[in-house]
Amino acid sequence: MAVVETRNLTKVFKQGELGAVNNVNLKTREGEFLVFLGPSGSGKTTLLRMIAGLEMPTAGEILIGDQVVNHLAPRERRIAMVFQSYALYPHLSVYKNIAFPLKAQKVKKELHKEKVEWAASLLGISSLLHRKPRELSGGERQRVALARAIVREPSVFLLDEPLSNLDAKLRLSAREELERFHRRIGTTTIYVTHDQVEAMAMGDRIVVLNKGVVHHFGTPKEVYDEPADTFVATFLGSPPMNLIENGDVIVGFRPEHFRLSETLDEAKVTFKFHVENVEYLGAEYILSGSLLGGRFEGKEVIARLLLGHAYEPGTTYEFAVPERHLKFFDRSTEKRVEARALTWQ
Amino acid sequence: MMKTGFREHGSRITKGLVLFISTVLLAFPFYWMLIATFKQNLDLYTVENNPFILNAKPTLDHLRLLFNETRYVRWLGNTALVGVIVVVITLLLAIPAAYALTRLAGRWGQRLGIGIFLTYLVPPTLLFIPLSRVVALLGLQDTIWSVVLVYPSFTVPFSIWLLMAFFKSIPRELEDAAMVDGLTRFGAFVKMVIPISISGILTVVIFTFTLVTQEFVYALTFISPESQQMVGVGIPIFLVRGDVYFWGSLMAACLIASLPIAFLYNLFLDRFIAGFTVGAIK
Numbered sequence: 001m002a003v004v005e006t007r008n009l010t011k012v013f014k015q016g017e018l019g020a021v022n023n024v025n026l027k028t029r030e031g032e033f034l035v036f037l038g039p040s041g042s043g044k045t046t047l048l049r050m051i052a053g054l055e056m057p058t059a060g061e062i063l064i065g066d067q068v069v070n071h072l073a074p075r076e077r078r079i080a081m082v083f084q085s086y087a088l089y090p091h092l093s094v095y096k097n098i099a100f101p102l103k104a105q106k107v108k109k110e111l112h113k114e115k116v117e118w119a120a121s122l123l124g125i126s127s128l129l130h131r132k133p134r135e136l137s138g139g140e141r142q143r144v145a146l147a148r149a150i151v152r153e154p155s156v157f158l159l160d161e162p163l164s165n166l167d168a169k170l171r172l173s174a175r176e177e178l179e180r181f182h183r184r185i186g187t188t189t190i191y192v193t194h195d196q197v198e199a200m201a202m203g204d205r206i207v208v209l210n211k212g213v214v215h216h217f218g219t220p221k222e223v224y225d226e227p228a229d230t231f232v233a234t235f236l237g238s239p240p241m242n243l244i245e246n247g248d249v250i251v252g253f254r255p256e257h258f259r260l261s262e263t264l265d266e267a268k269v270t271f272k273f274h275v276e277n278v279e280y281l282g283a284e285y286i287l288s289g290s291l292l293g294g295r296f297e298g299k300e301v302i303a304r305l306l307l308g309h310a311y312e313p314g315t316t317y318e319f320a321v322p323e324r325h326l327k328f329f330d331r332s333t334e335k336r337v338e339a340r341a342l343t344w345q
Numbered sequence: 346m347m348k349t350g351f352r353e354h355g356s357r358i359t360k361g362l363v364l365f366i367s368t369v370l371l372a373f374p375f376y377w378m379l380i381a382t383f384k385q386n387l388d389l390y391t392v393e394n395n396p397f398i399l400n401a402k403p404t405l406d407h408l409r410l411l412f413n414e415t416r417y418v419r420w421l422g423n424t425a426l427v428g429v430i431v432v433v434i435t436l437l438l439a440i441p442a443a444y445a446l447t448r449l450a451g452r453w454g455q456r457l458g459i460g461i462f463l464t465y466l467v468p469p470t471l472l473f474i475p476l477s478r479v480v481a482l483l484g485l486q487d488t489i490w491s492v493v494l495v496y497p498s499f500t501v502p503f504s505i506w507l508l509m510a511f512f513k514s515i516p517r518e519l520e521d522a523a524m525v526d527g528l529t530r531f532g533a534f535v536k537m538v539i540p541i542s543i544s545g546i547l548t549v550v551i552f553t554f555t556l557v558t559q560e561f562v563y564a565l566t567f568i569s570p571e572s573q574q575m576v577g578v579g580i581p582i583f584l585v586r587g588d589v590y591f592w593g594s595l596m597a598a599c600l601i602a603s604l605p606i607a608f609l610y611n612l613f614l615d616r617f618i619a620g621f622t623v624g625a626i627k
């Protein structure tokens with residue numbers, strides 16, 4: 001097991017253009033499940049590939065287990081990687097796919113069978129060993145890729161969107177399986193995803209990336225409740241945080257904190273909420289509409305409410321947000337700032 | 346129900362018909378060569394005879410002429426030897442070049458690839474004069490080594506171009522995975538890229554070998570002694586004397602020379618087709 005650290009890590013693909021990864025500093029903990037979260041094109045894969053040694057950094061250092069590994073080839077870094085496409089070797093059987101790293105790293109031949117069977121049974125694919133990758137379903141392929149990754153007992157796991165090729169239902173069960181799997185083997189894991197739900201559910205900590213820059217690095221709770229800037233605030237949460245401009249700050253509040261005023265008996269800010277659309281999602285409503293009156297006339301907002309009260313589109317309600325749930329961001333830098341008293345009318 | 350039944354039936358008939366016609370078209374030349382090989386000259390030249398069957402007793406005269414009075418076996422041997430050597434040279438040059446152009450050279454690789462392919466379009470009728478200077482300078486004229494030197498000049502560009510398409514269809518992540526799993530880049534190339542693109546490599550082998558057996562202009566210009574001939578030149582030169590065509594022997598020679606190639610094609614037919622439909626495979 002090992003700790004991965006990056007120092008001012010930067011990757012510029014085309015000189016003169018903005019880097020794909022810019023000045024990234026982060027450090028995992030021993031045995032941690034760290035998630036890189038960001039929209040497509042935010043540099044997650046590039047960052048991961050640099051850690052793996054598949055991409056040469058333009059600047060900065062990578063440390064694995066307190067050792068600078070910049071000059072080491074991928075095979076010398078004691079890592080295992082699962083690719084988005086799984087990258088199973090199409091001409092080899094599942095058994096040979098899993099045994100491949102052992103063979104490539106010249107592990108004694110007598111040990112192969114035992115190790116392959118151990119990895120296969122851990123992932124429940126013992127019955128598939130003689131098949132070729134093309135004869136497997138998406139979920140099975142993903143397990144083979146994982147089995148191939150663990151078989152050599154690496155010190156770090158790198159996973160690049162390993163669930164994005166699965167259908168929604170399978171993704172949920174595969175996610176739980178991965179979590180259980182990580183708890184069991186306890187290897188430091190870096191997991192890349194663009195799916196904030198996945199990130200929140202799986203990560204011990206989350207690195208939120210956009211345009212190659214780390215916007216926030218913290219636990220799921222920190223990232224969700226105390227977003228470092230407006231990008232993090234809107235990228236996490238579905239529907240995203242409502243943002244309204246008020247003077248020289250931007251004020252944000254989550255849809256689930258925007259409720260009927262009469263149900264809140266604490267310090268609060270009230271708005272007239274004209275509901276334009278009501279989505280019934282079984283366990284909750286999603287109301288979208290706009291604010292009426294005052295300075296925020298016409299500002300579009302979303303509310304997320306538990307069942308219990310019926311809402312009609314076209315009606316105006318008195319809504320409110322508890323003051324303690326208001327987040328404040330500087331209007332020019334979009335960074336989080338201290339809570340402050342504002343005039344609301 | 347009825348409609349689809351009819352349609353299925355109809356399409357099966359069409360399929361069968363197409364298959365039948367193409368089989369006849371392809372097999373007919375072989376049949377023609379076969380019967381001409383065993384026809385007596387009188388039978389062959391009598392216009393009233395049905396040309397599609399043997400009208401008189403079969404004869405071995407033509408084969409005897411071919412094997413006893415020409416150096417046919419030697420030509421076959423020359424051709425096979427040149428074929429094998431040129432295939433090896435082509436593979437040794439084209440595989441690394443194609444890989445480097447697709448994976449390592451970036452955008453320039455693409456342009457260079459097109460440039461290399463363009464050289465393939467220069468016809469040998471333009472090139473044989475300057476090339477004969479080269480051959481003479483090296484003292485290779487009248488030996489099979491002259492064509493061993495010259496053939497790769499067009500087999501290599503084409504093969505590079507074909508293999509580039511092949512290598513491009515192999516996901517980069519496969520090599521990356523192999524490198525993370527413990528191989529060097531070269532190891533990943535040898536253990537991943539080559540086995541996966543075996544169809545493309547076989548296509549190159551067959552293509553090169555076929556070109557070597559059928560090439561005419563260079564073989565004719567650079568080689569004159571009977572013992573050094575390639576089969577494609579030896580047959581028309583030594584079995585057409587003045588205006589006398591030794592049809593029976595000609596047909597026998599062609600049949601024997603084409604059988605191994607036809608056999609090779611059939612052996613690797615599936616992979617060969619895959620070779621020309623890259624991109625459709627994953």
Ligand SMILES: Nc1ncnc2c1ncn2[C@@H]1O[C@H](COP(=O)(O)OP(=O)(O)O)[C@@H](O)[C@H]1O
Binds near residue numbers: 039
């Ligand atoms: N090999 C490459 N050459 C040039 N640009 C690249 C290359 N790989 C990635 N990029 C660019 O770098 C940026 C980040 O890409 P990537 O790391 O794949 O993002 P993500 O994985 O978050 O979707 C993108 O703008 C992408 O176009």
Ligand SMILES: [Mg+2]
Binds near residue numbers: 046
């Ligand atoms: Mg990616």
